[in-house]
Amino acid sequence: MSRRRTGDGEKRSWQLVMTGNLPDPLSPELITDLTRLLDLRPDLACLDLETDAGGVHVARDWSSDKVDEVAALERRIAAAPGVRGLTLHPRKAPPLPCRAA
Secondary structure (H helix, E strand, C coil), X not given: CEEEEECCCCCCCEEEEEEECCCCCCCXXXXXXXXXXXXXXXXXXXXXXXXXXXXXXXXXXXXXXXXXXXXXXXXXXXXXXXXXXXXXCCXXXXXXXXXXX
């Protein structure tokens, strides 16, 4: 099993991570297309890709400081004067569970 983090140099708060039986060589166009797909589909948590080499799990990976920042923002918003609660809703119906990486 291979694990590879990829990036296209564009500024985003996450990085593409792929685990599994990655094809070798891995096409830069494929990386760009997968990254763009996740950019355009924020409702997707992850996806599974079947290749000639086997299955590949593709997801976003946020740095721990971003995860901590989100948690702190949620706590601060929920504790703000006059706020009685905070409920976060996905853009669409929740995606089907992805297999564990």
